[in-house]
Amino acid sequence: MFQQSIKGSVGKSLKPIVALRFNSSKVTPPPPQPPNSHNDTTHFGFKTVNKQDKEKLVGGVFSSVASNYDLMNDVMSAGIHRLWKHHFIKKLNAGKRPNSVEPLEFLDVAGGTGDIAFGLLANAEENFGDYESKMTIADINPDMLKEGELRYKKSKWSDSDRVEFLVQNGETMNKIPDNSKDVYTIAFGIRNFTNIQAGLNTAYRVLKPGGIFACLEFSQIDNPVLDYAYQAYSFSILPLMGQLIANDRDSYQYLVESIRKFPKQEEFKKMIEKAGFYVPEPGYENLTFGVAAIHIGIKI
Numbered sequence: 001m002f003q004q005s006i007k008g009s010v011g012k013s014l015k016p017i018v019a020l021r022f023n024s025s026k027v028t029p030p031p032p033q034p035p036n037s038h039n040d041t042t043h044f045g046f047k048t049v050n051k052q053d054k055e056k057l058v059g060g061v062f063s064s065v066a067s068n069y070d071l072m073n074d075v076m077s078a079g080i081h082r083l084w085k086h087h088f089i090k091k092l093n094a095g096k097r098p099n100s101v102e103p104l105e106f107l108d109v110a111g112g113t114g115d116i117a118f119g120l121l122a123n124a125e126e127n128f129g130d131y132e133s134k135m136t137i138a139d140i141n142p143d144m145l146k147e148g149e150l151r152y153k154k155s156k157w158s159d160s161d162r163v164e165f166l167v168q169n170g171e172t173m174n175k176i177p178d179n180s181k182d183v184y185t186i187a188f189g190i191r192n193f194t195n196i197q198a199g200l201n202t203a204y205r206v207l208k209p210g211g212i213f214a215c216l217e218f219s220q221i222d223n224p225v226l227d228y229a230y231q232a233y234s235f236s237i238l239p240l241m242g243q244l245i246a247n248d249r250d251s252y253q254y255l256v257e258s259i260r261k262f263p264k265q266e267e268f269k270k271m272i273e274k275a276g277f278y279v280p281e282p283g284y285e286n287l288t289f290g291v292a293a294i295h296i297g298i299k300i
């Protein structure tokens, strides 16, 4: 079942999986905490906020940037986010192989305006003649999904029933059954979660055995000189661009700060393993010196 699912879904780069380990560790629920203790707070960028408020604050950011999101991404990254996403899609190379019977069930979480979801469908068609696999685009923010739906209506998939949009919190995904998805992708979304480990545990829950978890996220640069230059660019230029182009400095300030707060590559890899995934060596792939990274996990 495991081998079949791998063969039927992802590219060669993920096939040579040996010495599979089964990590059966379950996440023990934390003991109850008194109100207002340290465990009731989290970060929202560099600010400390109550955990219960973060979802709303993040929602405010993405509702605010939704209509300019694609344009701003291009401007702020000089188009590099497109190269990263293209590489991510090609690396996964997912699609129903001609000798497989079942179409794939894709789930793109924090899917926003749909770059990854539509890219995956197009890749499956081009490389495998897969016109059957289905895509669920889930996002907590209806405004971001609305932008995705506008793109979908103009796309070649608009007449098919292959794409579904769902407003869902990636930490819980209560509309997605256990063991139901073949490929779970999340791009530039998980760092916004209040509880990242809960999001990873949920990814594990919804994937079928042998299913693939793939995350593209901003990460940390190892080289201190490059990191200094990158920080200088992100903290001074990006909020300013947000101000000038979208008249929204605060949202872009949050986006920059949230990148800084996201766990480093090794730490995030351990969190993926803690959720139960097998992480193939070398554990992650750095893009552009670690400005972003791809993490892959396989449900065993």
Ligand SMILES: C[S@@+](CC[C@H](N)C(=O)[O-])C[C@H]1O[C@@H](n2cnc3c(N)ncnc32)[C@H](O)[C@@H]1O
Pocket: 058, 062, 109, 110, 111, 112, 113, 114, 115, 116, 138, 139, 140, 141, 144, 168, 169, 170, 171, 186, 187, 188, 189, 190, 192, 193, 194
């Ligand atoms: C930076 S955008 C990325 C959109 C898209 N994946 C892309 O790569 O262009 C981050 C997305 O994460 C979504 N998001 C934030 N927290 C979420 C959560 N807890 N569950 C689901 N989506 C979430 C936001 O609404 C937003 O659409």
